[in-house]
Amino acid sequence: MEATVTTTLITGIAELVTHADADSINEAETATLTNAALIIADDRIAWTGPATQAPPADTRVDLNGRAVIPGFVDSHAHLIFAGDRAQEFAARMTGTPYSAGGIRTTVAATRAADDETLRANLKRLTTEMLRQGTTTVECKSGYGLTVEDEARALKLAREQVEAVTYLGAHVIPAEYQHDPDAYVDLVKGDMLDSCAPYADYADVFCERGAFTEDQAREILTAARAKGLDVRLHANQLGPGPGVQLAVELGAASADHCTFLNDEDVEALAGSQTVATLLPGVEFSTRSPYPDARRLIAAGATVALATDCNPGSCYTDSMPFCIALAVREMRMSPAEALWAATAGGARALRRDDIGHLGVGARADFAVLDAPSFLHLAYRPGVPLVHRVWKNGTPAAC
Numbered sequence: 001m002e003a004t005v006t007t008t009l010i011t012g013i014a015e016l017v018t019h020a021d022a023d024s025i026n027e028a029e030t031a032t033l034t035n036a037a038l039i040i041a042d043d044r045i046a047w048t049g050p051a052t053q054a055p056p057a058d059t060r061v062d063l064n065g066r067a068v069i070p071g072f073v074d075s076h077a078h079l080i081f082a083g084d085r086a087q088e089f090a091a092r093m094t095g096t097p098y099s100a101g102g103i104r105t106t107v108a109a110t111r112a113a114d115d116e117t118l119r120a121n122l123k124r125l126t127t128e129m130l131r132q133g134t135t136t137v138e139c140k141s142g143y144g145l146t147v148e149d150e151a152r153a154l155k156l157a158r159e160q161v162e163a164v165t166y167l168g169a170h171v172i173p174a175e176y177q178h179d180p181d182a183y184v185d186l187v188k189g190d191m192l193d194s195c196a197p198y199a200d201y202a203d204v205f206c207e208r209g210a211f212t213e214d215q216a217r218e219i220l221t222a223a224r225a226k227g228l229d230v231r232l233h234a235n236q237l238g239p240g241p242g243v244q245l246a247v248e249l250g251a252a253s254a255d256h257c258t259f260l261n262d263e264d265v266e267a268l269a270g271s272q273t274v275a276t277l278l279p280g281v282e283f284s285t286r287s288p289y290p291d292a293r294r295l296i297a298a299g300a301t302v303a304l305a306t307d308c309n310p311g312s313c314y315t316d317s318m319p320f321c322i323a324l325a326v327r328e329m330r331m332s333p334a335e336a337l338w339a340a341t342a343g344g345a346r347a348l349r350r351d352d353i354g355h356l357g358v359g360a361r362a363d364f365a366v367l368d369a370p371s372f373l374h375l376a377y378r379p380g381v382p383l384v385h386r387v388w389k390n391g392t393p394a395a396c
């Protein structure tokens, strides 16, 4: 006997952004319907179209003229940590430059925290994210930096988020400062063995002061051999080899992309590697923003994510990142929304999220606004009215 499918008609949608058939950011403007409706069957989108043509369904929800957008896909976040670095932020705002070394402060606090503390902090952050319209979260380890602490971080992340990334190569921990190669051996050896069962991806902070190109290649090649997909923190603090390495390895994404030369842009444009831009970092470190227009013009796939972390960017708000992308990186509001949804899905190599085409997971945000344009037009205003995840209204 077949299970009964429950259908729900969502109507009264002033504007519905589906991104169905918007296969690239250059088509971001195309998939928007007005006076629309959609039908959910179980946890999937079953129909979208003009409200006047909506077929019947078991139940009906009237949104009274609100906009509906795909749930945000935050494809880059560091959420397993203890403590905060508010004092470091205050010092930075009054003249101390950002450096990767501050990560070690969080490593000490995270190692000292018990599981319940880390679990509760993650819950607080993922709840904030859901409330702001984020329906898929990627979470990295990287504040443990021992075999045991990295595996613990990934296990805890796995309980609450659906995309988990092993970032043992976040920074060289203090106890290995005298012998970085020994730490690289650990990251691609015993630590990888313990972490791989809990992770979907491996990531390396490839930057001056963190890991070199050769170290990153060794670690990511070992991770891929263990069945993990790969991604890279690349070209954040200055020009470097990270983007080229990401493309060479066929990485799912190269994240930051702040300092790119023409060859880097060309390499991204000719690849399946997504350029993930994290403008909250530039905002919070008072640094120059990546050149989004150059990437889009070249034909690269661009994603937007928060990079939420206690050091360089402690926001988990995708609407805020959209406002920054529009105001500071000159993306159109439609491009920014596409990058924050469909772009993020591509950065995670997922095709069932980030859009509201038929068959997609029914993950969407209802805005207290008649149009998605308000996300950038009304920065800092909590516009998310309600969030649906897996076809049901989320409690948050």
Ligand SMILES: [Zn+2]
Binding pocket: 076, 077, 078, 233, 307, 309
């Ligand atoms: Zn990051």
